[in-house]
Amino acid sequence: MKIGIVVNNLDTTGGYQKLVLRMYQELTKRGYEAIIYTLSLNRERCYPDIIKDVNIIALSEGTVKKSSKFEHVIKTIFSKVNGIIKMRSLARLMASDLNGLILHDEPSLHLLPFYKSNEKESKVVWMLNNQLSYDFLDTKSWLTEHFAGNRSVKSIIAKLVTLTPDFINHKIISKRTAYVDHFAVYDSFNRNLVQQRVKRNAALVYAGADLQWFEELSHDRVYGKKEVYTILSVGVIFPHRRYEDLLYAVSSLIERGIIVQLNIVGAQDKSPTYFKMLLGIREQLKIDKYVNFLDYVSDQELKKLYKHADVFAFVNNGFTWGISVFEAVAAGLPVVITNNIGAADIIENEVDGCVINPCQPKEIANAIEQLFSSPEKNAAICRSARSKVNDLLTWRAYTQRILSLVGAERDISK
Incomplete structure (x- = not known):
């Protein structure tokens, strides 16, 4: 055929x-x-x-x-x-x-x-x-x-x-x-x-999802003792990604004394006006040294980013499935997602990850802080998510x- x-x-x-x-x-x-x-x-x-x-x-x-x-x-x-x-x-x-x-x-x-x-x-x-x-x-x-x-x-x-x-x-x-x-x-x-x-x-x-490719990146992550935590988000830069919410969440976490490094990976030329707005917000919040925008990375570079990340955030306002969410799960990362994307049909709040409302930076910051401060619960969430994803996707x-x-x-x- x-x-x-x-x-x-x-x-x-x-x-x-x-x-x-x-x-x-x-x-x-x-x-x-x-x-x-x-x-x-x-x-x-x-x-x-x-x-x-x-x-x-x-x-x-x-x-x-x-x-x-x-x-x-x-x-x-x-x-x-x-x-x-x-x-x-x-x-x-x-x-x-x-x-x-x-x-x-x-x-x-x-x-x-x-x-x-x-x-x-x-x-x-x-x-x-x-x-x-x-x-x-x-x-x-x-x-x-x-x-x-x-x-x-x-x-x-x-x-x-x-x-x-x-x-x-x-x-x-x-x-x-x-x-x-x-x-x-x-x-x-x-x-x-x-x-x-x-x-x-x-x-x-x-x-x-490329589960096997990402499973080799899974390892025991240390929470509660790090000086700097790394947040990863992957997706072509479009307005529905709501990356501005992540920027405001980073600012909130830093104000709370939780130092984070946010890496956003995604093509920047598909919505140049929106990307310019994000750069302006980063400058306005004075978080330039805490936020990296990465346009195109090789597979090996992407693997390193997943391996060294502490949490994966995908906080779109609808309009997407979220394949990178499940790749993050396979890599052993706890995930923070919004409740109006496709992945929310599979990821259950506080069972397989943190599921929050869209367009709510404070909720993002709260969820990330909770994950960093509860290592045992974090590990249980990651195990549950991987088991569910391996069966379905x-x-x-x-x-x-x-x-x-x-x-x-x-x-x-x-």
């Missing part, structure tokens, strides 16, 4: 990029012919050790030329409309005999009207790696969301300028779901969201759950 996998980009190191590549590997292990289709590919920045032997067809490959300020403004205004045009071009490059097609993000939906497999039983599965956007709200609610948030003159002008192209995308994208045979989600929150906004059922599938099990939706479970033993 031949299966196509569509993803908007493979030009950075992130959770859903890893998921796509691991799924490809699992499919080929089972004897499937798999092909990944993407708009943007950079083999040097996107898990170079994994991606080197992967069959990928990309609309563009290599380092993207830096845009001028004017070009950046134009691209921002018409980004969604331009995305539709690019997906149409990508559709023309796709094999005509795919037995199944697995989409991994919303932009990939725009490809569907322009592609049809010659195989009659071919199925389309949309794997929601992120929370449904507000494009799937009714138009009145969409307009409210479009103008929500920052009320500065500059922000309002930007929202007015992007109103028309964004509205076009809003009206079109909901219609694209008619081409989808099955929806797959990571957590119950998104399953309910699909039912509410799209009026369709969604299958709950838990993703995998293998790449083989995840791929099998997806294949059952494609209708290819008969080949699962290969």
